[in-house]
Amino acid sequence: MRSMRSLSIAAVIAIAFVSFLSMYTVNQTEQVIITQFGRPVGEPITSAGLHLKLPLIQQVMRFDQRYLEWDGPMVEMPTKDKTYVQVETFARWRIKDPMHYYLRLRDERSAQSRLEDILGSETRTAIAKHELIEAVRTNKARQPLLDESLTGASTGVGTLGVLHPIRYGRLEIEKGVIDAAAQKLGEFGIELLDVRFKRINYHPQVLERIHQRMISERLQIAQRFRSEGEGEAARISGKKERDINEIESTAYKRVQEIRGEADAKATEIYAKAYTQRPEAADFYRFLKSMETYHKIINKDATIVLSTNSDLFALLKRIEQKSGD
Amino acid sequence: MPLIVLILFAVIGTWTSFYTIPAESEGVVLRFGKYIYKVAPGLHFKLPFGIDSVIAVTIQRQLKQEFGFATPDYTNPDQVGTDPAKEQSMVTGDLNSVLVEWILQYRITESEKYLFAVREPGRTLRDISESVMREVVGDRTVDEVITVGRQDIEITALHRMREMAERYHLGVSVDQVQLKNVNPPEPVQASFNEVNRAQQDRENSINVANGEYNKTVPRARGEADRKIRAAEGYQFKRINEAEGDVTAFNAVLEQFVKAPEVTRARIYLETLGDVLPQAGQSVIVDESVQQILPMLPFPSRPVEGSQ
Numbered sequence: 332m333r334s335m336r337s338l339s340i341a342a343v344i345a346i347a348f349v350s351f352l353s354m355y356t357v358n359q360t361e362q363v364i365i366t367q368f369g370r371p372v373g374e375p376i377t378s379a380g381l382h383l384k385l386p387l388i389q390q391v392m393r394f395d396q397r398y399l400e401w402d403g404p405m406v407e408m409p410t411k412d413k414t415y416v417q418v419e420t421f422a423r424w425r426i427k428d429p430m431h432y433y434l435r436l437r438d439e440r441s442a443q444s445r446l447e448d449i450l451g452s453e454t455r456t457a458i459a460k461h462e463l464i465e466a467v468r469t470n471k472a473r474q475p476l477l478d479e480s481l482t483g484a485s486t487g488v489g490t491l492g493v494l495h496p497i498r499y500g501r502l503e504i505e506k507g508v509i510d511a512a513a514q515k516l517g518e519f520g521i522e523l524l525d526v527r528f529k530r531i532n533y534h535p536q537v538l539e540r541i542h543q544r545m546i547s548e549r550l551q552i553a554q555r556f557r558s559e560g561e562g563e564a565a566r567i568s569g570k571k572e573r574d575i576n577e578i579e580s581t582a583y584k585r586v587q588e589i590r591g592e593a594d595a596k597a598t599e600i601y602a603k604a605y606t607q608r609p610e611a612a613d614f615y616r617f618l619k620s621m622e623t624y625h626k627i628i629n630k631d632a633t634i635v636l637s638t639n640s641d642l643f644a645l646l647k648r649i650e651q652k653s654g655d
Numbered sequence: 656m657p658l659i660v661l662i663l664f665a666v667i668g669t670w671t672s673f674y675t676i677p678a679e680s681e682g683v684v685l686r687f688g689k690y691i692y693k694v695a696p697g698l699h700f701k702l703p704f705g706i707d708s709v710i711a712v713t714i715q716r717q718l719k720q721e722f723g724f725a726t727p728d729y730t731n732p733d734q735v736g737t738d739p740a741k742e743q744s745m746v747t748g749d750l751n752s753v754l755v756e757w758i759l760q761y762r763i764t765e766s767e768k769y770l771f772a773v774r775e776p777g778r779t780l781r782d783i784s785e786s787v788m789r790e791v792v793g794d795r796t797v798d799e800v801i802t803v804g805r806q807d808i809e810i811t812a813l814h815r816m817r818e819m820a821e822r823y824h825l826g827v828s829v830d831q832v833q834l835k836n837v838n839p840p841e842p843v844q845a846s847f848n849e850v851n852r853a854q855q856d857r858e859n860s861i862n863v864a865n866g867e868y869n870k871t872v873p874r875a876r877g878e879a880d881r882k883i884r885a886a887e888g889y890q891f892k893r894i895n896e897a898e899g900d901v902t903a904f905n906a907v908l909e910q911f912v913k914a915p916e917v918t919r920a921r922i923y924l925e926t927l928g929d930v931l932p933q934a935g936q937s938v939i940v941d942e943s944v945q946q947i948l949p950m951l952p953f954p955s956r957p958v959e960g961s962q
Contacts, residue, residue: 358688359771379689398773398823402782405741421782423773423823467746467793475748476807478798492796494748501790524823527786532744533752542842545751545797549846553853560857564864571868575875582879586886593890597897604901614911615904617919621926633936641920642927643939 352386362396364429365389375429392433398423398524399439401446407534408455410463415534420454420508422446423524424516431520442521449515450526453508464495466504466531471497501528671703680711683766690767712766717830720781722788723756724835733777744840745789751797752843756835759784759816761827768826776825783823784832787815797839801847805834 357363362377367389376382377396384391403420410416424446426432436442458466475494505527513523533541605615628634636643675698676682682694684701685708694709701707718731723743725735736742743754761780763769769776791812795804813832820829839847911918931937 356688359685359690360774361688379685379687381687381689395774397771398779400775400778400782402778421786423779463746464748464750467750468748469790469794473748473794475796476799476803478803492749492798494794494796495750501793527782528789529782529785530741530744530789531746532741533746538752538840541750541752542840545839545843546846549843549850553846553849556850556853556857557860560853560860563857564860567861567864567868571864571872574868574872578872578875578879582882585883589883589886589890593886593893596890597893600894600897600901604904607905608912610912610915611904611908614908614915618904618907618922621922624926624930628930628934630933630935632934633938634931634934635938635940638939638941641923 349386353383354381355384355391356381357393360395360397361393362426362429363394364392364433366392371430371433392429394426394429394432395439396426398425401443401450402529403447403450403454405530406451406455408458410458410466411460412462414463415537416458416463416466417530417532417534418454418458418528419530420450420526421529422450422512422526425522425524426520427522428520431518433520435519442519445519446516446521449512450508453512454526454528456511457504457508461499461504463531465497465499466501466528468494468497469501471500504528668703671705672700674699674701674709676709676711679716680713681766683710683712683770684708685710690771693766710770712763712769714763714766716762718761718763720759720761720777720784721756722758722781722784723754731777733781736781742785745792747792747797747800748794749796752840753792753797753800754836754838754840755788755792755800756837757784757788757812758831758833758835759829760831760833761820761829763826764828765826768824770826772824772826776827779823780820780825780827780829783819784816787812787819788832791815801837801839805837809834 355363357376357379359379361379362375363382364371364375365373365384367385369390371392372389401422401424403422405417405419407415407417426442432442436445473494475492477492509523509526512526516523532538605611674682676694676696678696680696682699684691684694686702686706688708699709701709719734720731721735721739723739725739729735743756745753745755747753759780773779791808792800795808798804800808809832813829816829816832820827838844
């Protein structure tokens with residue numbers, strides 16, 4: 332009896348142990364393949380939860396099911412226009428076919444190095460096939476907003492505020508890399524979600540020349556502003572002179588018109604009065620002569636009058652009488 | 656003995672059956688590693704002995720990522736990058752170089768996606784953000800990036816980042832992209848300032864010239880008005896005088912016509928009577944005397960009538 336009981340306890344423990352060995356869990360983030368003596372058997376298990384396997388002889392190989400990162404190192408490379416740039420690329424990928432992946436790569440470390448090889452070389456090829464601007468710009472049709480204060484008064488000379496034209500653009504180059512790499516990576520059971528340029532920058536040696544160009548470009552803008560200022564000032568000063576001349580000459584013209592009108596009117600009034608009847612003209616001449624005498628005779632004048640004059644006519648006659 | 660084992664079993668079972676989810680979070684429950692459901696904040700029950708496991712995810716909390724700079728004392732490990740100096744350097748669409756700093760505000764909205772779809776979702780979002788920002792800046796001129804285009808960049812980048820976050824199954828919602836400092840590279844900054852100075856100089860020249868204009872032209876206008884007024888005054892004067900003269904003349908003429916001879920003689924004599932005493936010297940010469948000229952010039956002293 333006693334040995335029966337201990338036997339049954341041992342059996343229960345053994346069953347529990349065996350069933351424990353034959354159960355395994357698959358996490359939500361994992362996918363699994365089962366290997367038997369190192370050789371994969373059956374289909375990969377991608378559903379999470381509790382699963383069964385043969386104890387001891389079957390092993391569980393776990394792989395990530397999520398999108399995994401690949402962050403490329405900074406690589407220096409020339410573009411088609413021989414500009415040296417530093418490019419950093421990143422990709423997101425997934426183990427799509429764990430069987431292939433396991434057979435060809437075994438683990439993630441060798442997958443990372445394969446990604447590095449393939450994506451690195453495809454990026455290099457793509458960059459070398461295009462000019463730098465193609466990898467920088469995206470939208471072919473985009474027109475830049477203009478900074479009113481910079482291009483304001485006159486339209487600028489030079490390339491300021493102009494986007495360099497492109498034929499392909501960044502997204503197309505990225506797509507080229509993806510298409511080329513996706514096929515190669517497919518053989519390793521890897522699905523490529525995306526490859527993108529994270530950073531594209533000038534090589535430090537090139538950068539110095541870029542800075543020089545930027546400086547000269549800015550100084551040229553500064554010069555244009557100063558020149559615009561001086562030009563505008565000259566224009567205002569010219570307008571000033573023009574306006575003053577216009578104002579003064581218009582005033583002169585008006586003054587002459589008014590004075591002329593006044594003189595004409597006065598002349599007309601006088602003429603009308605003096606010609607109203609025959610005696611008037613005669614009388615006017617007489618009056619005016621008299622008036623003129625008042626004006627022209629002063630203390631410096633010497634007047635010589637004949638005794639024949641109207642004033643002294645009497646004087647003469649009296650003298651003649653006494654003389655007779 | 657079996658009793659003690661049983662009690663121990665029960666205690667551990669109870670102990671591992673209860674859990675709490677803090678506020679602002681939600682619990683994602685896994686059974687044997689498989690996602691089954693989500694629970695709200697509070698006290699909850701689950702299957703013990705590691706059958707069920709729970710992951711608490713802080714949803715609703717605003718998270719931040721900084722690019723091109725790093726604020727110290729952060730709790731979110733994805734908040735700062737490894738090399739801010741490299742993050743900020745970019746190439747613009749006119750092939751200039753520019754330094755851009757920006758931040759990204761986001762929230763975890765779908766915790767099961769955030770946990771299970773992508774390994775390193777925070778770093779992936781950083782990569783997307785850098786890539787998108789360069790894409791957007793690469794389509795703009797350096798002046799747009801630094802001055803006029805900032806808002807446009809923020810909006811465009813936000814839309815692109817949302818699109819990408821969706822595509823990468825990140826389970827986050829990108830709420831805001833904000834540009835911080837945007838500067839030309841250090842060696843170029845002086846020349847950008849020079850442009851600002853030149854702009855000021857331009858305004859200054861124009862102001863000085865306008866000042867000169869305003870100083871002289873209104874005065875000239877006033878002066879011109881004065882001359883015209885003076886001429887108008889002359890006009891009134893001239894016409895009024897003429898009319899006055901004519902009125903006076905007409906009055907006298909009327910009387911003259913009545914007795915012309917007498918009036919003429921009277922006026923003549925009156926005039927001479929007025930005028931002759933004014934003269935310095937008066938000489939009366941007989942009409943028969945010839946050759947008066949040899950006697951002139953006369954002495955300056957007045958002389959009695961000769962002869």
